[in-house]
Amino acid sequence: MRWFSLFVLSVSTCLSINAQERFFTLTSKDSIGQAPKFKSSLGVNMKLNGYFDVFGGLQDSDTFNVGKINVFGSDDSNSLNVDLYQTQIKWETTLVMPNGKQIKAIVESDFWGGNGRLRLRKAYVETDHWQIGQNWNNFGDEDLWPNIMEWEGPPSGIWLRNPHIKYMNSFGSPKWKYEVSVEAPQDDYFAYEDIQPFVEDTHQTTPDFTFAVTYKRQWGHLRASSILRHINYKLEGNKDYFMGYGLTLSGIYKPNKNSFQYQVVGGKGISSYLTTISGFGYDGYPEDNNMFKATPAFGGWMAYEYFWSEKWHTNAVFGMTSFSLTDSSRYVLTDSLDLTEIAGDFGHNQYYGILNVMYDAYERMVIGLEVDYGIKQLDIEGGANNNLYLNDTFQRDALRLSFGFMFFF
Template structure:
């Protein structure tokens, strides 16, 4: 327990003397994180921003996104390239070449801004897509964001505070690198933003995401306490560097299937991005993210939802599982219309508590793409993907994919 709380104490103490200027809406807008695949509100319809005579502004925006995919066998997902799902012992039908066209990533977003005082705004934001299930022809509406933000407070459903969205490279692949911290949670977040530094702390809902005892099927669908997440960050026009701490409570059904027991997971993440080789109106960019912890599989893209936060060992004792995840990425801007991104990512899950040697041990993810923006509202891309899934026995499966993308913003 002392180790877990020490992580957050260090982050809180580092932030104590970093903030002496006044927070402002202009800073929040300047450093508002936007995922490369999120809706960009530089486009939009309906009314403009608040003015002295008009306190309310409304905007509707979104895009139509089509993905064409060619799989060279062993990939079992349509638009998501999930390395942990690559078959290690494939049957013949899983090795067949597959093609698909998928528009489920198309989305629309609504933003309302109310000018409460001359210096404070209330922002309400909602965003949806149609990626509610795996089948490529099943277009179920899916909530991506729903939150309100006033001053330093955010309440609602959005990217977890643990996710450094600005440190995410631009990709065609909807899933992204296997090691990225990527969940969205319902949360209450306090964010203190300064010109050169920022600090945030949040309480967030989460899934237990553990492997239950044999014969017990009712994985606890509630958690006794919210997750506590905090970060300290330095940022500027050059990029950002962030240190994040995660404390998560895991409530699980005991081996007798009578009571609920509790344990604590913890994690530390170091991430950021930095512009390099700036010239004219373009620059290259370097991205990185490294995460280590125990009981935080839910927060790591490739193993979230697989029950790897914790599992019982050979003695019947529930243990949190240690995980390491890291990625490096580089963006090269060829000119104002073309850019390329290369991504290398690695994840490892290893513990004496793992009895089943067919369970995942590590995954590897590699990607390279070329992105083209012929005009302001239109984007095209082509991306090559490679994935490797290795189990505890060191057996592995590999997969290759090529994806084409078109995006039309409105």
């Protein structure tokens, strides 16, 4: 009964004193310094996700993933879908040690596991200098996210969550922070067997390594991060490896409620980290000489949020991604062209733009309406199996209207 009374007291306190606290918060009676020795909260970020596809062939995609546009398709039928799978449940606990240092633990899930099934998003423990578990990958910038209804984000965004061990510290100044992490290996170069039938899945033996430096001020921050990868592969029964590496520059400028965010990324063998092509099998590819090569990729995005009033605000986002395969021996299936396989050069360009308006109806509720537009372009130059030489560009765009609301408690 004592714990129940304490729980009720804590809930009523957070409602009357701090509107940003979770409704369900449990704190211990004793404290260390100015903080309770133990604090735990359960919160829900509820989101209704609605989208109407005007044209472009993304009717089967829950998110506005420009990489999924079929440039050879012709289905421009309308499609309306509504779900709440993006709703998140978060359990957070903080324990204050006798020396005043804190240990924080977080477990967060959503319903994005397919047909509304629960999926793990985050599960980690963090101290002053260490973070162990699953959280945002250190190659990206977890403080960035454009305020949009669509849930995919710009095509070159880095929002991968994977298990890792991360060490954090400063250079003797609170303005600076550096982070070094050992990340669970990622690979998806074998994703499509019909595209690359001679590539076989093989075990990875080396983690991905990252290093990042952040400069923080009241107006926002600047961040530079890097990654180094060792990726094993098996081509026609022979095992070998290739190296991947990348660099990102990112930041946010927020002198008041209005804010500007950006991120630029480039490297080789990092496609599995870029949101719109992650899982598409472009980390590496075999050249004509049967040697595996890391795929070069680069991109960037920027977002600006402007508050017209206390409750009305608008977001504009633009992003692009580009990657290319030179002297590739890969297969490309294009039924509409009656071609089975092509070897040669391939260029991929993806463009993404968003404009929305949001209304903060209540203290914890946001309602939004958004226009999403994207273009996917494929440049092909090479020879096909039917002795046809192809040098052409295939392009298709997509238009979606996103709408919904978010409620936090």
